[in-house]
Each structure stands twice: as C-alpha cells, then as structure tokens.
Amino acid sequence: xxxxxxxxxxxxxxxxxxxxxxxxxxxxxxxxxxxxxxxxxxxxxxxxxxxxxxxxxxxxxxxxxxxxxxxxxxxxxxxxxxxxxxxxxxxxxxxxxxxxxxxxxxxxxxxxxxxxxxxxxxxxxxxxxxxxxxxxxxxxxxxxxxxxxxxxxxxxxxxxxxxxxxxxxxxxxxxxxxxxxxxxxxxxxxxxxxxxxxxxxxxxxxxxxxxxxxxxxxxxxxxxxxxxxxxxxxxxxxxxxxxxxxxxxxxxxxxxxxxxxxxxxxxxxxxxxxxxxxx
DNA sequence: ATGACGGCTATCAGCCGA
Numbered sequence: 001x002x003x004x005x006x007x008x009x010x011x012x013x014x015x016x017x018x019x020x021x022x023x024x025x026x027x028x029x030x031x032x033x034x035x036x037x038x039x040x041x042x043x044x045x046x047x048x049x050x051x052x053x054x055x056x057x058x059x060x061x062x063x064x065x066x067x068x069x070x071x072x073x074x075x076x077x078x079x080x081x082x083x084x085x086x087x088x089x090x091x092x093x094x095x096x097x098x099x100x101x102x103x104x105x106x107x108x109x110x111x112x113x114x115x116x117x118x119x120x121x122x123x124x125x126x127x128x129x130x131x132x133x134x135x136x137x138x139x140x141x142x143x144x145x146x147x148x149x150x151x152x153x154x155x156x157x158x159x160x161x162x163x164x165x166x167x168x169x170x171x172x173x174x175x176x177x178x179x180x181x182x183x184x185x186x187x188x189x190x191x192x193x194x195x196x197x198x199x200x201x202x203x204x205x206x207x208x209x210x211x212x213x214x215x216x217x218x219x220x221x222x223x224x225x226x227x228x229x230x231x232x233x234x235x236x237x238x239x240x241x242x243x244x245x246x247x248x249x250x251x252x253x254x255x256x257x258x259x260x261x262x263x264x265x266x267x268x269x270x271x272x273x274x275x276x277x278x279x
Numbered sequence: 280a281t282g283a284c285g286g287c288t289a290t291c292a293g294c295c296g297a
Contacts, residue, residue: 172297218283
C-alpha cells in the first residue's frame with residue numbers, strides 16, 4: 001500500500017493538482033486535511049474518474065478532512081473518541097466538535113486523517129484546545145493499542161508541531177514567542193510516541209520540511225517547517241518499506257502551502273501477485 | 280528558476296492560517 005498525507009489547503013481550489021499527483025505517484029490511500037468545504041461541495045467525481053473512493057468530513061469552510069482510497073473504505077468514523085470541541089464563548093465540554101478527524105479501515109489498516117488545531121498564540125484559548133486535542137489523541141491511541149496491540153494503526157496529517165529544532169527553518173517562528181515550537185506542544189506530540197506510535201518517515205528522511213508559508217519567499221529560501229507526519233503503531237511501522245516528501249508539489253501554479261508525505265507499506269502478503277519462492 | 284500570501288464568505292473586508 002502506498003499511503004500519502006497532504007494538507008491540501010482547499011480541495012476545490014486545486015483538485016486537478018491533487019488528483020494528478022495521486023495518479024502519477026500511484027497513491028493507494030490519500031489522507032487530506034483542510035479540504036475547506038462541506039461533503040456536498042467535495043469534487044467527488046474527479047476522484048471517482050481516477051478510480052478512488054472518497055469519504056469526506058466537513059462542517060463549513062474551515063478545516064475539513066477526507067480520505068481517498070483505491071480500495072473501499074470500511075468502518076468510517078468521524079472524530080475520535082474523546083476529541084475536544086472548540087468555539088469562542090464556550091469552555092471545554094460544551095464546545096461543538098470541528099471537522100478535524102476522519103478514519104477508515106483500509107486493507108486492514110486503521111487510518112486517521114488528522115488536522116491538529118493551530119493554536120494561534122501561546123496565550124490564546126486555541127492553544128489550550130490544541131493541547132487538549134493532543135492529550136485526547138494520546139488517550140485514544142493508548143486505549144486502542146491496549147485492546148489490540150498488533151493493530152496496524154496510522155495517525156497521519158498536519159500535527160502543527162515542529163518536534164525538533166531542525167524542523168523549524170522559518171525565522172519568524174521563535175521558541176518562547178510562537179506556537180509550533182513550544183516545549184508544551186513538543187511534549188504533547190512526543191507523548192504520542194510514548195503511547196505506542198512512531199514517526200515512520202523520520203528514520204528514512206531525517207531532515208526536510210513539509211510546509212512553507214506563502215509569504216516572505218519562504219519556499220525559495222527553503223525556510224519551512226516539518227509539521228506533517230505519518231505516525232504508526234509497531235505493526236504498521238514494521239511494514240514500512242520506503243518514504244518520500246513530495247517537495248516538487250510546492251512549485252508551479254497554485255500550490256498548497258504543504259506538500260504530500262508518502263510512505264510505502266507492505267502489510268498484505270496475500271495481495272502479492274508474485275508467488276513466494278522458498279529455499 | 281521555487282520570486283515577495285491565499286483560501287474562504289454573511290465578498291470588494293475580514294477572518295484564518297503557522
């Protein structure tokens with residue numbers, strides 16, 4: 001299985017680019033974030049013409065997540081158990097959920113397409129929401145893997161945290177001032193690793209960014225952030241055979257500000273069309 | 280060249296993003 005995650009920054013604004021990429025790169029499963037539309041506005045036909053099934057979760061023009069897959073998407077779930085909500089004027093429990101998580105079972109893999117809240121500012125209520133979101137993700141992961149330690153589980157998407165100093169090449173993002181690089185956010189991200197997930201791309205691609213701001217020539221200067229990840233359980237991680245960051249997708253006309261992160265996973269030996277040769 | 284932000288809508292202004 002070839003799995004990719006991509007914060008597309010509006011599916012309607014660049015559906016041609018996105019479907020072309022998926023076809024050209026032979027992507028089997030494409031997890032998208034920031035589709036910025038409701039399901040009824042999603043350009044399903046373009047994906048179906050290319051041989052993909054799509055499940056989309058969107059409530060308005062903000063956020064929105066989707067998964068496209070060549071194989072059928074089973075047991076689709078919107079939002080993960082314990083996921084917090086957010087709305088100005090609301091506190092904690094009574095806030096409505098946003099469209100930041102969608103999941104499906106594909107070829108036996110439990111895939112989550114996730115768009116972690118931005119945080120907006122270190123003192124903003126959105127920042128506390130971001131930390132609550134991470135803590136709920138950690139809890140979901142821990143309880144899921146406790147019940148099924150061998151589950152191939154993949155949490156993929158825009159985590160909005162640059163976990164290491166080397167993941168931040170944007171001079172406007174400064175520790176102590178900015179979101180994405182604070183100790184609290186980094187600890188919240190690393191807690192997912194303690195819960196049984198690992199970044200399956202990092203060992204294969206130690207450096208490189210996945211996002212560059214549209215402003216200030218950030219891409220030509222290569223002043224980006226590494227904030228898009230594929231986190232996998234042991235069973236998933238053990239099956240990862242390759243990875244790439246599709247930097248070319250930041251070029252040309254009308255790019256997203258994020259690029260796809262791709263992993264090759266070899267989980268289904270029964271799908272091999274070449275017989276095993278023993279001896 | 281990878282070139283100075285770009286989506287969205289309650290649209291021509293303001294919000295959001297990282």
